[in-house]
Amino acid sequence: MLYKSLNLQSPKVSFQEAVIRGLAPDKGLYFPEEIPTLDVEFINSIEKYSNAEIAFTVIKPFINNEIPDEELKKIVTDTLCFDFPLVEVGPNCYSLELFHGPTMAFKDVGARFMARCLAYFNKTNSNAKNTILVATSGDTGGAVASGFLNVSGVDVVILYPSGKVSDVQEKQLTTLGQNITALEVDGVFDDCQDMVKKAFLDTDFESLQLTSANSINVARWLPQMFYYFIAYKTLKTKGKEIYFSVPSGNFGNICSGLLAKKMGLPISGFIAATNSNDTVPRFMGDGNYAPKQSIATISNAMDVGNPSNFIRILELYQNNFAELSKDFSSVSFSDSETREAMKSIHKNFNYIVEPHGAVGFLGLQNKLKNNANAIGVFLETAHPVKFLETVEPTLNYKVKIPQSIQEILSKEKKSIKIKSYEQLKSYLLSR
């Protein structure tokens, strides 16, 4: 299997090259040249397999033989070394908790998988050296830092907006040391993102082998399929229609769910739940794709005005709007609706959700209302402790801080302050 660029102006590449490049030379996203289908027998007997066995079967066709089976098994086993509980929070309504990984955000899976693939590629090429350059509004940075910590041949440089990430998030970025460096940017997330984009186009960095680690990278995007297969394993026996509602920002996670369906996972439908950044809900309403400047909300990991992975969803459906609409819908919710949902889930079901999960919960309501034969699953993409500043005052409730977070909060922050692209450049070239 090769990967094509969605701009169609660059040659097809191997998995390895797609991972190392991140983006194709023509600036297009990489996309598998064909979608593999899974053996029906595998889906029908999925409960017989462990999570790692499922992940191996699902990802294998995308890797070809570029990573030997034994290595790939180790990589997926290591990637999925924590639980993915499905918690029933109300009638026919489940929370798929994706926050039991090291940084308590669902991005841990993609980051761990990508790091281990790069480590394998570097092992077979001992003078390889990559610099991962990534901008974060919060969760990506921590997951990438943790996933790549001590991976040989890889240096990680994370840009984050000073004063705009939560305490927990900042400590997760700035306290690891080793091969991880945090650059604290005097500006907002968009400034960080702009600097990173500029660096990828800057020919002065050719010798550094700059690589991205956001969800445009196929090695971070593809393994998110695992969640849907793992949840299906548990829900299959209920014999009902299954719907997933995915709190969406850059639309990488939900796109991998749609990919799982194309490969043969019997899911009845997907709902992309967004906050006020409603570019995709508007598109599904009028067929007109009109991105906007992003708006700040309480579910800030989804404050994206022009979702980078939506083009992959369109490609998956060959731009056929009618076909896409059968499987996919999208709804937007305001911050006040999100807060109300957090309160009602707490009051009615005694379950704590953070704002992203609450948006996902809201996405299910219409689907479940008139359909007794439907099961709805919302993805809870982060632990409530990561969004304490919203969760505690909204619910008037003190969240118990997990041990691992307490430890990190007591560590000393180390960051390098920068203000401009020139400062980023001189830092990168001086290393």
Ligand SMILES: *Cc1c(COP(=O)(O)O)cnc(C)c1O
């Ligand atoms: C990144 C993130 C999202 C959005 O995921 P996408 O794949 O970008 O749509 C949702 N919730 C949380 C907590 C996140 O960190």
